[in-house]
Amino acid sequence: MVEPYSQKEQIQQVVYRILDANLDRAREGLRIIEEWCRFGLNNAQLALECKRLRQEVAKWHTSELRAARDTPGDPGTELTHPQEEQRASIKSVLQANFCRIEEALRVLEEYSKLYHPTMAKACKQMRYQVYTLESSLMGHQRHQLLWRSHLYLVTSPHETLLNNVEAALKGGLTLLQYRDKTADDSLRLEQARKLRQLCHIYGALFIVNDRVDVALAVDADGVHLGQQDMPIAVARQLLGSQRLIGLSTTNKEEMQAAIAEGVDYIGVGPVYETPTKVGKAATGLEYVSYAAKNCSIPWFAIGGIDANNINDVIDAGAERVAVVRSLMQAEQPTLVTQYLLSQLNRIKPEF
Numbered sequence: 426m427v428e429p430y431s432q433k434e435q436i437q438q439v440v441y442r443i444l445d446a447n448l449d450r451a452r453e454g455l456r457i458i459e460e461w462c463r464f465g466l467n468n469a470q471l472a473l474e475c476k477r478l479r480q481e482v483a484k485w486h487t488s489e490l491r492a493a494r495d496t497p498g499d500p501g502t503e504l505t506h507p508q509e510e511q512r513a514s515i516k517s518v519l520q521a522n523f524c525r526i527e528e529a530l531r532v533l534e535e536y537s538k539l540y541h542p543t544m545a546k547a548c549k550q551m552r553y554q555v556y557t558l559e560s561s562l563m564g565h566q567r568h569q570l571l572w573r574s575h576l577y578l579v580t581s582p583h584e585t586l587l588n589n590v591e592a593a594l595k596g597g598l599t600l601l602q603y604r605d606k607t608a609d610d611s612l613r614l615e616q617a618r619k620l621r622q623l624c625h626i627y628g629a630l631f632i633v634n635d636r637v638d639v640a641l642a643v644d645a646d647g648v649h650l651g652q653q654d655m656p657i658a659v660a661r662q663l664l665g666s667q668r669l670i671g672l673s674t675t676n677k678e679e680m681q682a683a684i685a686e687g688v689d690y691i692g693v694g695p696v697y698e699t700p701t702k703v704g705k706a707a708t709g710l711e712y713v714s715y716a717a718k719n720c721s722i723p724w725f726a727i728g729g730i731d732a733n734n735i736n737d738v739i740d741a742g743a744e745r746v747a748v749v750r751s752l753m754q755a756e757q758p759t760l761v762t763q764y765l766l767s768q769l770n771r772i773k774p775e776f
């Protein structure tokens with residue numbers, strides 16, 4: 426006759442099942458992240474780190490734990506949240522899976538204290554390593570998208586702000602800056618949050634003008650600073666290495682200083698005088714040509730650029746432009762976005 430499990434043994438079986446399920450969960454999540462690093466980013470270093478973590482997790486997946494598995498008796502297999510059935514972008518897939526791995530490692534850490542204290546310590550360490558991996562990967566994604574972005578919409582206050590931005594996103598915009606010099610902070614935060622959410626859905630980068638605190642509060646991808654704003658070194662300390670910092674420049678000295686200070690991109694202009702930035706002298710196309718020859722980081726020509734003159738700016742060497750009025754005041758922002766992008770993507774003849 427088979428002896429029934431004692432209460433202690435029953436609890437041990439439950440702990441083993443929890444450990445078994447969460448070891449699987451952590452490995453699966455890591456594999457999902459690894460596939461993106463490998464095939465999506467072609468980044469061997471990040472893929473290798475995922476693989477190393479996967480193998481470290483697997484080391485703890487002993488036959489004793491596997492033997493406790495009881496899939497038919499698990500009421501959790503049928504439980505899914507509607508959000509799990511659809512994801513808006515690769516970013517959401519990655520974020521959801523990082524969350525899954527981190528939760529699984531936290532569960533492993535707590536329950537393995539009842540099983541193997543060394544395993545608990547190892548899981549804690551792995552959780553911190555996954556946080557580091559997450560921030561490197563998200564930083565990498567941001568930089569890749571920044572380099573791929575050729576049109577940058579800087580917003581101005583507008584009654585239909587969200588609609589205009591969404592229309593531009595529909596036209597292929599991948600980089601947005603929230604700029605409002607007069608709103609009070611509660612409106613600023615509310616709008617920043619909504620815009621960030623919109624950008625998230627469309628897989629676009631979201632940058633906040635001037636305000637590092639607002640950028641952090643809404644988990645923006647970065648901040649855009651001017652020459653009179655917070656020093657870059659202080660902003661970098663607050664934002665960390667994985668978020669983007671842009672800086673406005675009007676001449677070659679400012680450009681070289683910005684590169685030396687480690688900003689991720691610069692604004693080049695105002696190329697033309699503009700009512701959006703009253704009193705700021707135009708740099709002209711000369712500075713655009715200088716940037717084309719000398720700037721090693723992404724740069725955006727800005728100031729008075731529209732569908733009529735974009736080709737002059739492109740001919741002066743610009744591959745990326747930033748606009749306010751051209752899109753914020755457009756009747757059909759989707760069409761204008763598509764037009765500006767088509768001009769920026771036009772193949773230049775090689776001489």
Ligand SMILES: Cc1ncc(COP(=O)(O)OP(=O)(O)O)c(N)n1
Pocket residue numbers: 577579602604606634635649650651652654671672673674691692693725727747
């Ligand atoms: C892409 C880009 N370039 C330049 C600016 C101007 O920034 P700044 O000089 O700080 O002026 P304000 O925008 O704060 O008035 C920008 N915002 N974006």
Ligand SMILES: Cc1ncsc1CCOP(=O)(O)O
Pocket residue numbers: 579673694695696698699700701702727728729730747748749750751
């Ligand atoms: C914020 C800023 N910085 C330099 S020019 C400019 C405004 C550009 O606005 P517009 O595209 O409407 O001329």
Ligand SMILES: [Mg+2]
Pocket residue numbers: 634635649650651654
């Ligand atoms: Mg500023």
